[in-house]
Amino acid sequence: MALDNELSNGLQKPKQMKVLILGLPRTGTTSLRTLGLKPYNFYEIVKNKESGHFQLWLAAIDAKFDGVGQPFGSKDFDLILKDYDAVAASPSWLFAEELIAAYPTAKVILAKRPADAWLRSLQRSAFVVLSWRSWGLVGFIDEFLGLHWRLVNRIYFILSQGVPPWTSSAEKPLLDFYERHNSHIRSLVPQENLLEYSPGDGWGPLCEFLQAATPVVEFPHTNAPEDFVQHERANYWSLWLKLGMLVAKVTGLVALILLARACI
Incomplete structure (x- = not known):
């Protein structure tokens, strides 16, 4: 995906990329802000939805994994990450090679945990949400929630190598x-x-690796599996409330038309 023209038309020079956290989801990535960095993670995609970040990442995935469109290069990543000096969490790990090549001076952190504990954490968080398959309807109701669902679905099906990730048969892949x-x-x-x-x-x-001063606050332990599910459940029910209101409006309009016709 060629974005050279867009980058040359008034966009500011990208921040210097300092840190790439390239561990898989649920490996702990929330401490960088305390160290004065500005990391890009999935929540930044949501914040930048009006700037097309969902579409950009979906295009990057289509190009790399499906051969559709041009593979993303350093200028493409600069367009997405220009306001940030670190990346963490999904979907950056899908593009580890490309990001390392694009930002060769950045320090790389492989945040990890025992494989079984990592899998259990996903099974208690993201995979619970993915198992709510009526998410597939969201694109008809809310454009951005639809894009959100498509991106999350793509990421985790790549991770599970095409097997529905919430099923037991996905554990080995x-x-x-x-x-x-x-x-x-x-x-x-x-x-x-x-x-x-x-x-x-x-x-x-x-702090030693990043040559940063040690903060006086405790190391953060956030984004517990239960918190993640609760947040996504709120999104889920807000979607169905929106659908219910839409149906009620349509039903009320139909009833009003029928009543009017009956009175003629």
């Missing part, structure tokens, strides 16, 4: 992907530029 991904990151990044890190390690190794 998911664990295989986890091990392969981590090994691949190790093969791409020089040892001196890579930190393999678990959130349980606290501030010490992270």
Whole structure:
């Protein structure tokens, strides 16, 4: 996807990319803001929905995994990430090679945890939400929730290698992907530029690697699986409330028309 013209037409120079956190989802990625960085994660896609970030990431995925359109290069990622100096969480890990090539001076963090614990965390969070298959209706009701659903669905079906990720048959493909991904990151990044890190390690190794002062606050442990599900459930029911109101309006209008016709 060629974006050179858009980048040359008045967009500010991108911030210098400092940190790439390229571990898979649910590996702990929420501490960078405390260190003064401005990270890009999935919630930033939602914040930038009016700027087309959902469509950009879907186009990037289509190009890489389906061969549809031009693969994204450094200028394409600059367009998305120009206001940020770090990336973390989905969907950045899908483009580990491309991001490492685009930002060769950035430090790389492989946030990890034991494979079984990682899988259990996903099964208690994202996969619970993905199992609500009526999400497939959202595109007919709300454009951005529809794009949100499409992107999340694509990300996790790639992760589970095409097997419905909320099913037990996805466990082996998911664990295989986890091990392969981590090994691949190790093969791409020089040892001196890579930190393999678990959130349980606290501030010490992270601050030393990034040459940052150690914060006086406790290391954050946020985005628990239950909180994630609660947040998405609120989105889900707001969608159905919106649908109910739409149906009520249509039903009321039809009833009014029928009443008017009966009175003629």
